[in-house]
Amino acid sequence: MRSLRLRLITFAALAIAIALWAASHVIGRLFSHYTGQRMAITLTHEGNALIAATTIGADGKPRVDLSDLDARARRRASGLYWEMLAPAGVARSGSLVGKALAADTRHRVTDVADWRATEIPGPYETDLILVERHARVGTVDVLVRVGEDDEPLDRARASFAHEMGLFLLALGVALALAAWAQVELGLWPLRRVRRELARMERNPTQRLSGDHPSEIRPLAKAINALADARGDDLVRARRRAADLAHALKTPLAALAAQSRVARTAGAIEAADAIDQTLSAAAAVLESELARARAAASRIGEGVAATRPAALIEGLFAVLERTERGMDLVFDAHVPAEWEIRIDADSFADVFGNLLDNAARHARRVVRVEAEQQAGRLTFIVDDDGPGIPVDQREGVLRRGVRLDESGAGHGLGLAIVADLVEATGGAITLGDAPERGLRVALSWPDTLLNHAGSS
Amino acid sequence: MRALVVEDDPDIGGDVAHTLAEAGLGADRVADGNDAWFAGDTEDYAIVVLDLGLPGLDGLTVLRRWRAAGRTMPVLILSARGDWTEKVEGIEAGADDYLAKPFQMGELVTRVRALLRRTSGHAAPLLEVGRLKIDTTHRRLLVRDEEVRVSPLEFRLIHFLAHQADRTVAVDEIADHLYGAADSGDANAIEALIMRLRRKIGTDSIVTRRGFGYRLTGGAA
Numbered sequence: 012m013r014s015l016r017l018r019l020i021t022f023a024a025l026a027i028a029i030a031l032w033a034a035s036h037v038i039g040r041l042f043s044h045y046t047g048q049r050m051a052i053t054l055t056h057e058g059n060a061l062i063a064a065t066t067i068g069a070d071g072k073p074r075v076d077l078s079d080l081d082a083r084a085r086r087r088a089s090g091l092y093w094e095m096l097a098p099a100g101v102a103r104s105g106s107l108v109g110k111a112l113a114a115d116t117r118h119r120v121t122d123v124a125d126w127r128a129t130e131i132p133g134p135y136e137t138d139l140i141l142v143e144r145h146a147r148v149g150t151v152d153v154l155v156r157v158g159e160d161d162e163p164l165d166r167a168r169a170s171f172a173h174e175m176g177l178f179l180l181a182l183g184v185a186l187a188l189a190a191w192a193q194v195e196l197g198l199w200p201l202r203r204v205r206r207e208l209a210r211m212e213r214n215p216t217q218r219l220s221g222d223h224p225s226e227i228r229p230l231a232k233a234i235n236a237l238a239d240a241r242g243d244d245l246v247r248a249r250r251r252a253a254d255l256a257h258a259l260k261t262p263l264a265a266l267a268a269q270s271r272v273a274r275t276a277g278a279i280e281a282a283d284a285i286d287q288t289l290s291a292a293a294a295v296l297e298s299e300l301a302r303a304r305a306a307a308s309r310i311g312e313g314v315a316a317t318r319p320a321a322l323i324e325g326l327f328a329v330l331e332r333t334e335r336g337m338d339l340v341f342d343a344h345v346p347a348e349w350e351i352r353i354d355a356d357s358f359a360d361v362f363g364n365l366l367d368n369a370a371r372h373a374r375r376v377v378r379v380e381a382e383q384q385a386g387r388l389t390f391i392v393d394d395d396g397p398g399i400p401v402d403q404r405e406g407v408l409r410r411g412v413r414l415d416e417s418g419a420g421h422g423l424g425l426a427i428v429a430d431l432v433e434a435t436g437g438a439i440t441l442g443d444a445p446e447r448g449l450r451v452a453l454s455w456p457d458t459l460l461n462h463a464g465s466s
Numbered sequence: 467m468r469a470l471v472v473e474d475d476p477d478i479g480g481d482v483a484h485t486l487a488e489a490g491l492g493a494d495r496v497a498d499g500n501d502a503w504f505a506g507d508t509e510d511y512a513i514v515v516l517d518l519g520l521p522g523l524d525g526l527t528v529l530r531r532w533r534a535a536g537r538t539m540p541v542l543i544l545s546a547r548g549d550w551t552e553k554v555e556g557i558e559a560g561a562d563d564y565l566a567k568p569f570q571m572g573e574l575v576t577r578v579r580a581l582l583r584r585t586s587g588h589a590a591p592l593l594e595v596g597r598l599k600i601d602t603t604h605r606r607l608l609v610r611d612e613e614v615r616v617s618p619l620e621f622r623l624i625h626f627l628a629h630q631a632d633r634t635v636a637v638d639e640i641a642d643h644l645y646g647a648a649d650s651g652d653a654n655a656i657e658a659l660i661m662r663l664r665r666k667i668g669t670d671s672i673v674t675r676r677g678f679g680y681r682l683t684g685g686a687a
Contacts, residue, residue, distance in 0.1 A: 141627050182562070242660025247533070261546060261567065261569070265475070265481075267569070267570055267571065292568075300549070322554070331617035337619060338619055338645065355551060359551045364550075375645070375652060375655035378655060
């Protein structure tokens with residue numbers, strides 16, 4: 012049985028059924044016992060009355076004055092019977108019509124004071140509850156026996172059993188429902204863990220909350236510890252990638268120095284070839300680093316919010332100092348109060364590459380505009396350069412565009428941007444800027460926006 | 467004119483110093499952040515080439531300390547990390563240009579020359595227009611004596627307008643000055659440029675005369 016719920020509910024149902032079955036059995040027995048005893052007590056009263064009404068005749072036989080006794084005993088086979096046995100003779104109730112009460116006993120019923128109570132086969136097929144005792148009447152010892160049909164008792168027992176059965180069934184259903192509710196309630200924290208895990212999956216910086224029940228808390232703790240370890244691995248991997256880049260870039264720079272030496276020595280062609288290879292290697296390194304960063308990028312809750320307006324102005328300040336950016340106007344219209352839950356490095360990589368690309372092709376102006384519309388945050392980056400022909404747009408966004416195809420064009424930069432945008436849960440499309448040039452539209456769900464005042 | 471080369475890799479540092487020497491700049495070399503901070507703080511260098519990953523004290527901190535102490539020499543940052551966050555941090559810390567490794571020496575020389583050109587020349591008096599002060603020696607703009615960061619293009623525009631502060635300058639004339647040749651598409655660019663500049667120095671600093679052009683008033687002092 013793989014389901015914990017099924018396992019718990021089945022076990023509870025089984026336990027409830029056994030308990031109720033045992034209860035019905037025991038209660039039935041107790042009911043039988045006490046009703047039997049009750050009847051025996053009533054019979055002893057009749058027995059005592061019988062002893063009081065008995066005298067011994069001169070012949071030594073008992074004589075009974077019927078006037079104070081239960082009239083039922085006079086009617087034939089009425090269900091109430093008695094007999095009084097003396098050594099010299101026997102007196103019997105009229106209901107027996109001369110028959111004797113059986114001597115054997117089926118089983119004992121609890122004794123009442125001096126009376127022995129038993130169950131015996133009756134004279135007319137049904138069983139009797141019988142009480143008997145020895146008594147002294149005058150100078151004679153007699154055995155007094157009074158019996159009554161137990162059929163009404165059986166009927167009462169059957170009716171009791173029936174009603175109790177119904178009640179116990181209802182009780183069983185109620186208990187089963189309670190068990191089910193308990194299982195559901197007990198499993199509720201696990202469901203919460205599952206929800207929180209799903210959130211963790213979307214955003215690796217999330218952790219399980221600490222307010223779980225004490226039974227779940229060790230599990231939540233272990234999961235958090237695992238996530239922390241994984242997060243540390245990720246940070247280490249990023250750091251290693253950065254270290255690797257550093258380690259590779261320095262020898263590349265040294266190689267560039269060698270190329271310069273070669274050039275000075277007159278090996279112009281060799282130096283050109285080395286330089287070309289160096290640029291290619293540097294570009295590959297840069298793009299793979301950006302992709303590594305993109306793969307590890309984080310969005311959503313728990314990520315420090317990025318202010319796109321400030322970040323884009325910062326990027327402008329960088330680009331305005333580059334040779335190609337020096338003569339360009341960088342213009343941004345992004346709401347200053349916006350805060351977006353995309354981590355700043357990824358966001359800077361997206362817009363840095365995008366604006367760098369725009370600056371490379373723009374003639375005079377690079378413009379960024381942002382708006383919130385239809386559940387999306389849309390950023391539009393326009394340049395007034397030559398643009399990209401419609402049939403090539405799909406291609407430049409594709410991952411892994413070859414360097415030699417993209418060296419001078421839009422290619423590599425935009426392919427990296429597309430990867431980064433996708434990694435942060437956004438979308439990218441290329442179009443035409445209003446007058447001339449390329450328009451790149453980026454959008455993210457506006458649920459990533461921190462609302463003004465909530466920060 | 468001397469340059470300071472701060473680089474912990476001896477090959478690259480030596481090569482940069484050698485290249486600058488060939489370009490006519492004597493270069494001092496240091497390989498440690500603390501030494502760099504001291505050298506830049508006590509000597510007058512025409513330019514600094516600063517690596518960011520340094521032992522002792524990291525390059526950005528060195529740069530921030532220089533700027534906080536009022537050292538205005540142009541600084542070109544070299545770094546192995548090419549990501550944009552670091553570039554933005556570098557510029558915001560007060561760098562004038564940024565070169566990611568690996569770089570070509572030719573590119574470095576071009577950038578160094580451009581930075582020197584911007585800041586060389588004889589000390590010129592401050593141009594004052596309204597509340598603006600234009601420091602052409604260090605290419606800085608002050609609004610009520612507070613420095614406002616402007617792009618090189620913005621600086622060129624305001625510098626040009628400041629020299630024509632007594633008159634309205636036509637858009638074509640501005641385009642001609644900034645781009646060397648006027649083009650029908652330039653009006654948009656210049657309008658955007660003026661708008662940005664107004665946001666930095668105050669709307670009333672540049673007056674628009676519809677159909678004529680723009681005049682720099684510097685706003686109320």
